[in-house]
Structures are given as C-alpha cells and as structure tokens.
Amino acid sequence: MFRNRMPRYEILSEQSMAVLDSGWRRLVSEIGIEFMSDRALDLFREAGQQIEGNNVKFDPDWVLAQVAKAPREFDVQARNPANSVHIGGDSMVFSGVYGPPFVREGEVRRDASMEDFRNFTKLAQSFTALDSAGGVICEPNDAPLDSRHLDMTYALATLTDKMFMGNVVSGTNARDVIAMTEIIFGGRAAIEATPATISLINCNSPLRWDDRMLDAQFEYSAANQPVVITPFLLMGAMSPVSIPATLAQQMAEALTGIALSQLIRPGCPVIFGSFLSNIDMQSGSPQFGTPESATGLLCTGQIARHFGLPVRSGGGLTSSQVPDAQAAYEGLMTMLPTFLAGINWVMHTAGWLDGGLVSSYEKFVIDVQILEVLQKEFTPIEFTEESLAFGAHLEVGHGGHFLGAEHTMERFRTCFYRPFLSSSDNYDRWMRQGAKDAAARAGDVYRKKLADYVQPPMDEAVRAELEEFVDRRRKELGD
Amino acid sequence: MFRNRMPRYEILSEQSMAVLDSGWRRLVSEIGIEFMSDRALDLFREAGQQIEGNNVKFDPDWVLAQVAKAPREFDVQARNPANSVHIGGDSMVFSGVYGPPFVREGEVRRDASMEDFRNFTKLAQSFTALDSAGGVICEPNDAPLDSRHLDMTYALATLTDKMFMGNVVSGTNARDVIAMTEIIFGGRAAIEATPATISLINCNSPLRWDDRMLDAQFEYSAANQPVVITPFLLMGAMSPVSIPATLAQQMAEALTGIALSQLIRPGCPVIFGSFLSNIDMQSGSPQFGTPESATGLLCTGQIARHFGLPVRSGGGLTSSQVPDAQAAYEGLMTMLPTFLAGINWVMHTAGWLDGGLVSSYEKFVIDVQILEVLQKEFTPIEFTEESLAFGAHLEVGHGGHFLGAEHTMERFRTCFYRPFLSSSDNYDRWMRQGAKDAAARAGDVYRKKLADYVQPPMDEAVRAELEEFVDRRRKELGD
Numbered sequence: 001m002f003r004n005r006m007p008r009y010e011i012l013s014e015q016s017m018a019v020l021d022s023g024w025r026r027l028v029s030e031i032g033i034e035f036m037s038d039r040a041l042d043l044f045r046e047a048g049q050q051i052e053g054n055n056v057k058f059d060p061d062w063v064l065a066q067v068a069k070a071p072r073e074f075d076v077q078a079r080n081p082a083n084s085v086h087i088g089g090d091s092m093v094f095s096g097v098y099g100p101p102f103v104r105e106g107e108v109r110r111d112a113s114m115e116d117f118r119n120f121t122k123l124a125q126s127f128t129a130l131d132s133a134g135g136v137i138c139e140p141n142d143a144p145l146d147s148r149h150l151d152m153t154y155a156l157a158t159l160t161d162k163m164f165m166g167n168v169v170s171g172t173n174a175r176d177v178i179a180m181t182e183i184i185f186g187g188r189a190a191i192e193a194t195p196a197t198i199s200l201i202n203c204n205s206p207l208r209w210d211d212r213m214l215d216a217q218f219e220y221s222a223a224n225q226p227v228v229i230t231p232f233l234l235m236g237a238m239s240p241v242s243i244p245a246t247l248a249q250q251m252a253e254a255l256t257g258i259a260l261s262q263l264i265r266p267g268c269p270v271i272f273g274s275f276l277s278n279i280d281m282q283s284g285s286p287q288f289g290t291p292e293s294a295t296g297l298l299c300t301g302q303i304a305r306h307f308g309l310p311v312r313s314g315g316g317l318t319s320s321q322v323p324d325a326q327a328a329y330e331g332l333m334t335m336l337p338t339f340l341a342g343i344n345w346v347m348h349t350a351g352w353l354d355g356g357l358v359s360s361y362e363k364f365v366i367d368v369q370i371l372e373v374l375q376k377e378f379t380p381i382e383f384t385e386e387s388l389a390f391g392a393h394l395e396v397g398h399g400g401h402f403l404g405a406e407h408t409m410e411r412f413r414t415c416f417y418r419p420f421l422s423s424s425d426n427y428d429r430w431m432r433q434g435a436k437d438a439a440a441r442a443g444d445v446y447r448k449k450l451a452d453y454v455q456p457p458m459d460e461a462v463r464a465e466l467e468e469f470v471d472r473r474r475k476e477l478g479d
Numbered sequence: 480m481f482r483n484r485m486p487r488y489e490i491l492s493e494q495s496m497a498v499l500d501s502g503w504r505r506l507v508s509e510i511g512i513e514f515m516s517d518r519a520l521d522l523f524r525e526a527g528q529q530i531e532g533n534n535v536k537f538d539p540d541w542v543l544a545q546v547a548k549a550p551r552e553f554d555v556q557a558r559n560p561a562n563s564v565h566i567g568g569d570s571m572v573f574s575g576v577y578g579p580p581f582v583r584e585g586e587v588r589r590d591a592s593m594e595d596f597r598n599f600t601k602l603a604q605s606f607t608a609l610d611s612a613g614g615v616i617c618e619p620n621d622a623p624l625d626s627r628h629l630d631m632t633y634a635l636a637t638l639t640d641k642m643f644m645g646n647v648v649s650g651t652n653a654r655d656v657i658a659m660t661e662i663i664f665g666g667r668a669a670i671e672a673t674p675a676t677i678s679l680i681n682c683n684s685p686l687r688w689d690d691r692m693l694d695a696q697f698e699y700s701a702a703n704q705p706v707v708i709t710p711f712l713l714m715g716a717m718s719p720v721s722i723p724a725t726l727a728q729q730m731a732e733a734l735t736g737i738a739l740s741q742l743i744r745p746g747c748p749v750i751f752g753s754f755l756s757n758i759d760m761q762s763g764s765p766q767f768g769t770p771e772s773a774t775g776l777l778c779t780g781q782i783a784r785h786f787g788l789p790v791r792s793g794g795g796l797t798s799s800q801v802p803d804a805q806a807a808y809e810g811l812m813t814m815l816p817t818f819l820a821g822i823n824w825v826m827h828t829a830g831w832l833d834g835g836l837v838s839s840y841e842k843f844v845i846d847v848q849i850l851e852v853l854q855k856e857f858t859p860i861e862f863t864e865e866s867l868a869f870g871a872h873l874e875v876g877h878g879g880h881f882l883g884a885e886h887t888m889e890r891f892r893t894c895f896y897r898p899f900l901s902s903s904d905n906y907d908r909w910m911r912q913g914a915k916d917a918a919a920r921a922g923d924v925y926r927k928k929l930a931d932y933v934q935p936p937m938d939e940a941v942r943a944e945l946e947e948f949v950d951r952r953r954k955e956l957g958d
Binding site: 006007009010011012013015016019020022023026027031032033034055109204206207208235236237238239240241242243244245248249278280281282283284285286287288289290291292294295319320321322323324325326327328329330331332333336340354355357366369370373374376377379380381382383384385387388389390392393394396397398399400401402403405407408411412413415416417418419421422423424425426427430435437438439442 | 485505716759763801808
C-alpha cells in the first residue's frame with residue numbers, strides 16, 4: 001500500500017471554503033435531500049429532522065454532528081495480511097475499473113464475460129501496485145443475473161488475496177457478500193472488528209438517494225463495512241454548469257448520506273466519495289480528463305480533509321474509445337491530481353476506457369505503468385550531505401561522464417525507476433523488435449501476466465464452505 | 480500569453496534548500512567550472528576569481544552578487560505587439576520543440592527539410608496557445624549548413640508574427656540573427672530597450688562551458704538579448720545518479736553562466752535553465768517523463784525563485800518512437816509539473832518525439848491539446864455566492880437534470896473547455912466517423928491547419944531589407 005508523504009496541493013482559500021460551506025448548508029436545509037427508503041426516513045424523523053414525503057430537510061449542524069462520529073482512518077483486511085490496507089491519512093489505496101459492460105482486447109470490442117472478469121481479477125492480483133481488483137471489474141454478462149454477485153465475489157475472493165469490494169445491486173446481494181466475507185475471515189465478529197470489504201453507494205444526483213443503493217448501505221453499515229458515499233456528478237446533467245455549485249451539491253449529498261450511515265451504526269466507517277466530471281455541452285456525452293474535473297478533484301481532497309473524512313476520487317478516466325494518446329493524457333490528467341489531492345481510495349485506477357463502458361486489457365497495463373511512475377514520483381527523496389555525491393564530482397571532473405563512476409556503480413541497479421512498458425529503445429532497435437507502440441506492447445504484457453499467473457493459496461475447508469454457500473444460494477435464487 | 484495564478488507546488492524544505500546551497504557553493508569553489516573561452520576567463524580574472532588553465536574557482540558570494548544584477552522579470556517583443564511576452568513572475572511562455580534532425584509524419588520517419596521547418600513554423604503560428612515557434616523547430620538538413628541560420632531566422636520572422644529564438648551555433652550566427660532582428664524592430668536601440676529574441680546556451684555538463692556556445696552568449700548578452708543558461712543533465716551520464724547532486728550541479732553550472740552574462744553586460748536578462756532527466760542504467764538511453772525528472776523539475780522552479788530568476792524547464796518530452804499512449808503520458812508527466820512549478824519559459828512544448836530526435840506533426844497537435852487543457856486547468860475559478868447557482872437547484876429539484884435549466888442555457892457555450900482533438904463521441908458515432916485514434920485525428924488537424932494557414936502581414940520595405948541581408952550574407956558565407 002502506498003503512502004503519499006508529499007505535500008497536498010490545495011487551491012481552495014478559506015474564503016472559498018466558507019462559500020462552499022454556506023452552499024451545502026443552504027441546499028440541505030432549504031431544498032433538502034430525497035431518500036427513497038422508509039427505513040432511512042424513519043431514522044431521520046426519529047433524529048428530529050424535517051420530513052416532507054421522501055424529502056428530508058436537515059439541520060446542517062446536526063449533519064456535522066453525525067459526520068463527526070465517523071472514523072478519520074480505518075483498516076480493511078485482506079485475505080493475505082500483507083495486502084491489508086489502511087484508509088485515510090496519507091495512505092492511497094488503488095483498485096481496478098468498476099462497472100463496464102464491454103471489454104476491449106486489441107481490435108475487438110465485445111460484451112464482457114465471466115472469463116474476462118476472471119482475467120482482469122488475475123491481472124489485478126499480478127500487479128503489486130494495485131491493492132484490489134475492486135468489485136465489478138467488468139460486468140460478466142454471460143453469468144445468470146440473480147446469482148452473478150456470488151460468482152463475482154467468489155472470483156475476487158479466490159483469484160486474489162487482496163481486499164475486494166461488496167456488491168450493491170440490492171440488500172440481498174449485500175447480505176450474501178457479507179456472509180461470504182464472514183466465511184473467509186472467521187465470522188461476523190472478525191469482520192466487524194476489522195472490515196473486509198468496501199462498497200460503493202452512488203447518489204442518484206441531484207439530491208436523491210435511491211432505495212436499492214440505500215438497502216445495500218443499510219446492510220454494509222450495520223455490519224461495520226465501509227461504504228463510499230458518492231455523489232455521481234456530470235456537470236451540466238446531474239449538477240449545474242459551475243464547479244462551486246457542483247462541489248456544494250457534492251457536499252450536501254455526501255454528508256447527508258454519511259449522516260445516514262451514522263444513524264444505522266454510529267462510528268461505522270465511511271468514505272467521502274466523489275465522481276465528478278462534465279458533459280460535452282454540444283453532444284451531451286460525458287467527458288473525462290477535463291480541466292474542470294481536475295479542478296473539482298483537487299478541491300474534493302481538501303473538502304474531505306475539512307470534514308476529517310477519508311476521500312475517494314480519481315482514476316484513469318478517459319472518453320477515448322481506444323488505448324491511444326488521448327486515453328493516456330486524459331487518464332493522467334485525472335491520476336496526477338489524484339496524487340496531488342492525496343485521495344485515499346482510488347477506484348478505476350486501471351482498465352477504464354470509452355467513458356467507463358469498456359474494460360480494456362491494454363489500458364489496464366498502461367494505467368498500471370502510469371500508477372507505478374506516480375508512486376515513485378510521490379515518494380520524497382532525502383537531501384543529505386551524502387546525496388550531493390561530491391566524491392563522484394572529484395572522480396569525474398570537467399566534461400567527463402558518470403557512467404563508470406564508483407558512485408554510479410554502487411547504485412545503478414536501483415537509482416532510477418525502470419518502467420516495464422515504456423520504451424526508450426533507439427529507433428533501430430525498436431524497429432527490429434517489431435515497431436510496437438505502447439498499446440501493442442501492453443498486449444504482450446497482459447498475455448504474459450495471465451500465462452504466468454499463479455493462484456494464491458486458500459485453506460481448502462474455507463474454499464469448500466464458500467463453494468457450498470455459492471451453490472446453495474444460487475439454487476435459492478433460482479439460477 | 481498565459482499567466483499561472485494557481486499556487487506553486489513546492490516540495491523542497493528550507494533544510495533541503497540549505498543542503499543544495501552548500502552543494503553548489505562547494506562545487507564552484509573547490510572543483511570549479513571550466514570556461515573554454517579566453518574572453519570569459521579574462522573577465523573572471525579581472526573580477527578577482529581564481530583561474531587555473533580553463534578552470535575557474537569561484538567565490539560563491541561573488542557569484543550571487545553577479546546573479547543579483549539580472550532582472551527578475553522582463554519583456555520580449557514580438558513583431559505583432561499582441562504576441563509580445565513577459566518572462567518571469569507568474570507568466571508562462573510556450574515555444575515549440577527545438578533541435579530534432581528528423582521528422583515523423585504518419586508512418587514515415589525521415590530527415591527534416593526546410594519545407595518541414597516552414598510547416599512547423601506555420602503550425603506554431605496557427606495555435607494561439609503557443610507563444611513562439613521557438614528556434615530550431617526541426618533541423619533543415621537540405622539547407623546549406625553555413626547559411627542555414629539565415630533561412631531559419633527568415634522563416635521564423637516572416638511566417639509568424641510571434642517572438643523567435645536566436646541561433647547559437649557560433650558568434651557569427653548570433654551576430655547575423657541580431658542584425659536581422661534590428662532590421663525587423665527598428666535598429667539596435669529598439670532591441671536593446673526591449674529584447675526581441677531568446678537564445679539557448681547549453682552547458683557541456685559536467686562543469687564545462689564550451690567556446691561556441693559562449694561566443695554566442697557574448698553576442699546576445701552584449702545586445703541585451705536574454706539567454707537561457709541551461710545545464711544539460713541526463714543523470715547517470717552528465718551528472719551523478721542522485722537528484723540532490725544533480726540539482727546542486729545544475730545550480731553551480733547555471734549560476735556561473737549567469738555570472739558571466741552579468742560581466743558581459745550588467746543587468747542583461749537571463750533565464751535560469753534546466754534540462755534534467757535520466758538515462759536508462761541498463762541501455763544508456765535517455766529517458767523522459769520519468770518520476771526523477773518530474774521531481775527535478777518541481778525542485779528547479781523553487782530553486783530559481785530562491786535566486787529571484789526566471790526559469791526555463793519542462794516540455795512535452797518523451798522517449799516514445801510514435802505518438803502513442805506512452806508519448807502522451809510521458810509528455811504530460813513533464814508538462815503538468817511544468818505548470819505546478821510555474822515555469823516561465825517552456826521549450827519543447829509541442830512536437831517532441833523519440834527522445835528529441837524527431838519533430839512529429841501528430842505529436843505537435845496532441846501537445847497543443849494537452850497545453851490548452853492545462854492552461855484552462857491552471858486558471859483559478861471564482862467561488863462566489865452567485866457561483867453556487869442556488870436558483871438552478873430550485874428550478875431542477877430532486878432527481879432531475881440541468882440540461883435545460885436557465886442557468887445552463889445562459890452559460891452552455893462557454894462553461895466548459897471544449898477540446899479540439901479529444902473525442903467523446905459514443906462508440907457508434909466514432910466508428911461511423913472512421914474509428915480514428917487520437918494520432919490519426921491529429922493528422923487531420925495539422926493538414927487542415929496548414930491548408931488554412933494565412934501568412935501574417937509584414938511591411939514590404941522591412942521584408943525587402945531582410946531578404947537583401949539574407950542574400951548578401953549567404954554570398955559572404957560562400958553558400
């Protein structure tokens with residue numbers, strides 16, 4: 001797990017933050033937030049908030065009092081303790097793309113399958129820079145709909161020994177995931193003591209939380225499993241065409257969702273979520289890697305710290321249809337601010353293509369390459385007398401070179417980060433090696449990774465119990 | 480010209496800066512810097528520095544006293560006053576790639592020609608985000624060697640009305656460029672009052688300044704034309720495999736070069752230059768867009784401010800052989816820190832490919848796209864009560880959309896940056912439009928830009944005088 005010990009890049013003045021604070025307070029108190037769940041409305045009513053139909057008008061100070069109950073930092077355990085992670089503070093935890101119904105492999109774009117799901121999960125296991133495959137690394141369209149969450153959770157839990165995300169399609173699915181997690185980690189008490197999943201709860205922005213997501217949130221929060229309370233904001237569609245307005249809306253939605261989690265179980269872990277970009281105002285298409293989204297991201301990190309909450313944002317987002325130059329610069333246009341903002345939980349780190357509709361094998365590899373460079377770049381170096389290497393200068397003198405200097409010989413294996421994908425071959429050598437661009441080389445990398453993949457060991461009794469659970473539940477669900 | 484009013488991202492502590500300060504002081508005083516120029520040695524001797532052969536051992540405080548004579552900020556005039564620039568402070572001035580002997584156009588890589596030079600110069604004129612074509616936007620191999628600088632300067636001066644760089648191959652070439660600049664801007668007094676060129680003086684690192692570059696520096700500094708005093712540092716070859724050591728060396732080389740300029744003409748404008756990356760320690764190839772180079776860049780901005788000097792660094796650098804994903808992420812891996820560091824004079828902004836050996840038409844367009852996004856991203860937004868768009872929320876309510884809201888309607892044309900190259904078309908539309916990746920679309924863009932190019936007007940008498948000068952000098956040079 002990476003710790004970002006570099007400075008945060010903060011662009012909001014105190015005055016700007018005060019404007020945003022006044023904004024979310026006015027939204028939650030004057031317009032209110034809709035919760036399409038009677039259980040949620042009952043909790044808010046009991047807590048003295050003003051209910052009108054499904055709409056809740058909040059006392060902002062009461063909201064902040066609930067938010068203050070959430071932990072600033074917490075651990076999430078993985079099956080392999082070496083892969084357990086810490087959420088909050090200076091930690092940054094990276095997971096794969098989440099949600100695409102399609103995959104791209106070379107020139108082929110097609111429906112994602114369970115086989116693809118397993119492949120991407122194996123790739124996530126294979127790259128140490130990634131902390132998790134995530135959850136819906138692609139949508140396995142050939143698996144039966146009602147029991148698909150069982151297959152996905154089983155794959156995540158057995159093909160990786162990293163932490164994995166929980167299914168949020170329904171409360172029932174959430175209960176199944178929790179039950180499987182209990183089997184793996186030794187019972188309810190064990191996962192309540194140290195959570196073992198993170199789940200993504202999206203807002204139906206603007207200003208509405210829907211019933212299915214809330215049902216899942218009730219299950220996960222009750223089991224002390226962290227939820228990422230995420231306003232889903234494409235400016236121009238789900239929020240106004242103004243970054244400040246969108247940030248205030250994001251605060252209103254996230255903070256009220258977090259307040260609910262603290263009513264379900266005071267002190268349960270939450271993450272302040274952000275998914276914020278904009279649409280193309282001529283076509284209506286979502287755009288990613290935009291300057292507006294980067295600005296929103298930088299502000300979001302600062303806002304979450306303002307409330308003392310861990311924060312989710314970022315990822316290798318792009319609108320590009322193929323793993324080309326656009327895919328790379330749009331992805332990095334989001335990932336570099338992700339590091340500058342010190343985002344704690346990063347979804348969509350690897351594999352995102354085509355506005356999130358496609359999980360791309362090649363883009364997955366390109367994104368991990370970018371991630372490794374950034375992890376190196378955001379590792380502080382030491383400025384000491386010894387680091388000045390005065391002796392090397394004495395040895396080399398004027399107009400010489402340092403290739404054979406003693407200082408170099410002692411350090412050449414580890415002094416610089418060495419990329420696994422980027423090529424600095426000279427032109428002739430690059431031509432001799434097939435003149436492959438980065439996407440073609442990325443194809444070679446993922447095929448080799450899959451060929452070399454070794455499944456991490458698992459206690460056979462646990463595996464048998466998991467399989468029994470999956471079989472039983474699949475029958476009960478009628479698949 | 481862009482002004483970067485966002486915060487600087489500074490990663491050097493006071494203590495780290497003190498270590499670097501001790502480092503360059505020790506280098507210049509104990510090892511010394513070689514100057515392969517009797518004129519330079521004479522000036523340093525007269526000023527009381529210690530000369531041993533070509534080596535000069537400096538009193539660091541004397542160096543700083545010279546550096547303090549250089550202006551913190553200055554203007555450089557362009558033929559079209561609207562394109563004049565300011566160097567220093569929060570201004571960022573962007574010029575094209577500099578130096579490649581080859582060009583790439585689609586699948587073809589070949590020797591660069593004068594026709595290519597003119598084409599790239601026209602492209603630089605066509606994109607408003609660029610402030611200058613630069614100087615050697617590619618090396619026109621088919622133009623006669625001795626008089627090539629005349630053709631290049633004539634092209635830069637007539638095909639653009641932006642500022643241009645001076646030739647530094649020799650003192651003779653520098654005098655010719657200055658003479659042409661005098662013709663264009665109305666005489667020596669006019670260009671001494673407000674400089675009209677910037678020239679790149681590279682160090683033969685480590686710790687040596689060569690005679691040809693110094694000859695050019697003598698001419699430009701005497702004419703009050705700014706020089707970019709640039710250590711050329713590929714860590715592992717020209718400097719130790721240590722970022723602090725390399726930064727201290729960069730300070731030693733740059734500050735002594737700047738001290739020379741202040742002996743030539745006290746108060747003449749200079750730019751603290753940096754070209755800093757590393758080699759691949761296995762192959763010896765230069766690498767670009769590396770984490771080490773980004774760290775060096777961020778430190779360099781802070782170091783130049785520490786000395787009160789304008790700073791040059793950055794650019795769309797990449798080792799990639801083609802305008803692919805690697806070219807984009809490596810380029811942005813340098814360009815985003817360029818903005819974070821508030822670099823004032825940015826060379827290699829557009830067109831750099833293949834370790835700087837190739838000027839790429841497609842990469843030029845991709846780089847300008849990246850530049851436009853960054854210029855937008857680094858423009859602060861206002862956080863005001865009005866920006867919260869509360870009325871839009873009242874209009875749209877819960878679960879609606881903002882597409883048709885009055886707030887949106889009033890702003891949709893200008894609310895978001897609209898890219899000219901990036902595609903957010905949905906997959907079907909993208910397929911119908913030819914399934915072109917970013918590089919292919921970049922090809923369409925530059926061909927259209929060249930087809931639409933209109934030469935900026937120039938006074939016919941000035942043009943005639945320029946041509947007469949070029950013809951005369953070409954004959955004198957024997958071409």
